[in-house]
Amino acid sequence: MKKIFIIFCVLVLSCAAFGQQIKKQNVELNDVVTLLGLAGYELFSYDITEMLNERYDMVFVRKEFDAGKEIANLNLSTIPNKRLLTDLPESYWQQMIDAGQIIDSKTQAIAHAEKITIGFHPHNNDSTKFIRISVPGFVTGMGVSLKMRGLPVKDSAQKVYRYHVLPFKIGTFKEGEFIPLILFGSSWYDEQYNAYRFCGEREIDPDMSSEILKDVPHHYVFGVRFVKKQ
Numbered sequence: 111m112k113k114i115f116i117i118f119c120v121l122v123l124s125c126a127a128f129g130q131q132i133k134k135q136n137v138e139l140n141d142v143v144t145l146l147g148l149a150g151y152e153l154f155s156y157d158i159t160e161m162l163n164e165r166y167d168m169v170f171v172r173k174e175f176d177a178g179k180e181i182a183n184l185n186l187s188t189i190p191n192k193r194l195l196t197d198l199p200e201s202y203w204q205q206m207i208d209a210g211q212i213i214d215s216k217t218q219a220i221a222h223a224e225k226i227t228i229g230f231h232p233h234n235n236d237s238t239k240f241i242r243i244s245v246p247g248f249v250t251g252m253g254v255s256l257k258m259r260g261l262p263v264k265d266s267a268q269k270v271y272r273y274h275v276l277p278f279k280i281g282t283f284k285e286g287e288f289i290p291l292i293l294f295g296s297s298w299y300d301e302q303y304n305a306y307r308f309c310g311e312r313e314i315d316p317d318m319s320s321e322i323l324k325d326v327p328h329h330y331v332f333g334v335r336f337v338k339k340q
Contacts, residue, residue, distance in 0.1 A: 128134040152275045153229040154292060154295060158191065161283075162222055166191045166336040171288060173255060173331040178323060189248050191336070193221035221247045228292055228332060236271045241294070241332060245268055255257040259328045261299050274308045278333075285338050290316050297330030 146152070158168075168189045174182035193210075195203055195218040206212065209218045227244045237258050241252045260269025274297065278290040297308040299333025323329075 114300070129207050133139055151229070151231045152225060155227075156226045156279060156291065157224070158226055159222075159224050161336060162224075165222060165339040166224075166285075167244070168223065169335040169337055172250075173333075174267060175326075175329050175331065177327060186243070186254060187249065187252055188243055189223070189309050190339075191223040192217070192219050193248070194218050195220055223248055226291075226334065230275055230294065239294070240272065241292075243332075254295060256330060259296060261297060262306060270306070272306050272308070276314050276322075278314045278331075283336070285336055288333050288335050290314070290318075290331050290333040292332045293328040293329055294332070295323075298325050300328055 119325070160209045168191055170186040170189070172182075172184045172186055173180055174184075190197075195206055198206065199218075213219055213222065221244050225246065227246075229244075231240050231242070231243045233240055233255065237260065239256045239258060241254045241256060243254075244250050244252070244293060258271045258273050260271055263270060273294055276293045276295070278293065280291075281288070293314050294307070297306040299305075300307050307325070308322075312327075314320045314323070
């Protein structure tokens with residue numbers, strides 16, 4: 111009887127162990143996004159379809175700050191939010207019409223800018239990172255290199271490069287005014303805790319009043335201005 115009881119217990123434990131097996135499942139998009147983020151890739155997307163009621167030039171801007179003071183302001187590129195048939199030489203018009211390229215018969219538009227995507231990815235050295243700006247249908251992967259500043263390593267002549275990306279809160283839209291979208295900023299060294307920090311708000315206030323900016327030693331701001339076409 112004792113032998114039968116032992117065999118019964120072994121079978122019960124075996125069934126319980128079998129029921130706790132790891133099961134394979136499909137990888138989800140969030141898993142991919144998390145992995146890319148850990149590898150230094152980050153991507154942001156912005157819906158700009160509400161601006162299609164007017165015709166604008168989208169002026170992409172990069173600003174650079176040192177200890178909270180703006181030290182550089184560069185226009186990266188100017189892209190229209192609409193492309194019209196009349197923007198092309200007249201010799202192409204009938205060809206575009208025959209090909210069904212007119213997407214808005216009222217304005218004779220052949221392309222609409224519906225979103226902006228901004229991505230960050232590593233470079234082949236620690237002190238440089240790339241930002242790429244895309245407007246589907248107009249420009250794909252416009253690249254800009256970013257030089258990062260090294261942070262000191264205690265008791266060493268080496269430096270480390272630790273930058274982070276934060277989005278801005280989207281404020282009220284005003285024609286012609288700069289709209290900040292993304293902040294790319296350096297960590298800072300905290301001597302009290304012997305650690306590099308980058309902590310504070312998850313989104314930056316568009317008026318640059320966020321507390322975290324008081325500690326960030328060096329950062330870039332990327333944004334856009336919508337300049338109405340005459």
